Amino acid sequence: MKKDSKEFLEETSPLLSTTEFLVPPFSVVIPVYNEEKGIAPTLDELQKNLTASGCTYEVIVVNDGSTDRTREILRSRPDIKAIEHRNNRGYGAALKTGIRHATYPLIAIADADGTYPTAILPQLVALTQDADMVVGARIGANVRYPTLRKIPKWFLVRFAQWITNSRIPDLNSGLRVFHKSVVEQFLKILPDTFSFTTTITVAMLNNNYVVRYEPIDYHPRQGKSKIKPIRDTLRFVQLILRTGLYFAPIRVFLPIAGIFFAGFCLTLIQDIFVREDLTDRTLLLLIAATQTAMFALLADMIDKRM
Numbered sequence: 001m002k003k004d005s006k007e008f009l010e011e012t013s014p015l016l017s018t019t020e021f022l023v024p025p026f027s028v029v030i031p032v033y034n035e036e037k038g039i040a041p042t043l044d045e046l047q048k049n050l051t052a053s054g055c056t057y058e059v060i061v062v063n064d065g066s067t068d069r070t071r072e073i074l075r076s077r078p079d080i081k082a083i084e085h086r087n088n089r090g091y092g093a094a095l096k097t098g099i100r101h102a103t104y105p106l107i108a109i110a111d112a113d114g115t116y117p118t119a120i121l122p123q124l125v126a127l128t129q130d131a132d133m134v135v136g137a138r139i140g141a142n143v144r145y146p147t148l149r150k151i152p153k154w155f156l157v158r159f160a161q162w163i164t165n166s167r168i169p170d171l172n173s174g175l176r177v178f179h180k181s182v183v184e185q186f187l188k189i190l191p192d193t194f195s196f197t198t199t200i201t202v203a204m205l206n207n208n209y210v211v212r213y214e215p216i217d218y219h220p221r222q223g224k225s226k227i228k229p230i231r232d233t234l235r236f237v238q239l240i241l242r243t244g245l246y247f248a249p250i251r252v253f254l255p256i257a258g259i260f261f262a263g264f265c266l267t268l269i270q271d272i273f274v275r276e277d278l279t280d281r282t283l284l285l286l287i288a289a290t291q292t293a294m295f296a297l298l299a300d301m302i303d304k305r306m
Helices: 005-012 037-054 070-075 089-098 118-127 147-164 180-186 194-207 229-247 248-277 280-305
Strands: 026-032 057-062 083-084 108-111 135-139 176-179 211-215
Touching: 026 037, 026 089, 037 057, 037 070, 037 118, 037 176, 057 070, 057 089, 070 083, 070 147, 083 089, 089 108, 089 180, 089 194, 108 180, 118 135, 118 176, 118 280, 135 194, 147 194, 147 229, 147 248, 176 180, 176 194, 180 194, 194 211, 194 229, 229 248, 229 280
Parallel strands: 026 057, 026 108, 057 083, 135 211
Antiparallel strands: 108 176, 135 176
C-alpha cells in the first residue's frame, strides 16, 4: 500500500513526527558531469524514496557536457527531465540552468554520486514552511569525509561565520532546499563553479534570510571526485571574500582600518617619546586608517540602499 507523505515522514523523521506539516510540490535539480557509474543508482534511489513519500515533484538532471555514457543513460530515462549543456560549464552553471527550468517554487538540489541520503528530501522540503533555505548538514552519525578536505574546510567555515556573524554547521553541502524566488535574486552573483553552494549560504545569511540546518549522513561517492582541493579552496576563499565585500563590507574593511589605526597609535607614541618628531609613516597610517574606515561606511551605506 502506498504511503502518503505524512506517514513516510513520521517514520523517517522523529523531528516532524509530533507536528502537523505539509510537503508542497518541489523540483529536484541534479547537476551531472561524467557520472556514468553513479547516476543510474542515484536516480533509482531518489525515485523510489520520493514515490514512497507520496510527494508531488519533478526531477531535472542537467548534463554538464559529459564525455562518457552519462548522456545515453539520461536519454533512456522517461522519468526525468534531462537538459543538455554542450560544453562543461561548471557545477554552479548546471544548477542555474536547472533552477531556471524548474516548474515548482521550491527547489531541492542533490548530487549524482550517491553521497547524500535522498530519503530525507521530503523532510527538508516540509521544513521550508518556516525557513528560506534548509540545508542538509553533514554532521550526522555516519559521515565519511576525506581528511584532506577537512583542514581547509575548517578555516573556510570560520571565515564565513565571521563574515556572516552566524553559526554555519555545513558551508557547502550539496543537499539543500530553497525557495526559487529567493535564489533568483542572487543568480547574477552566484559562481558557475563548485562554490555555488558556499556563496548562496553566505549571501542568504548576510541578507537575513532564515537558513535552517538538519543533520544528515554522508557516504563515499561513486566514481572519481571532480573537486581539486588546492584550486577549489583558493576559489572558495576568493568567493567568500568577494561575497563578504558585496554584502558585509563593514565586517571586511573595519578590521583592516583597525590595524592601520593601531599602527598609527604605535608609531605616534614612538614619535612623541623616542623621535620627538612627527614622521611621515605616522601620517600615512592615519590617512590609511581614515580612508579605509570611510570606504567601509560608504560601501555599507550603498549596500543598505540597494
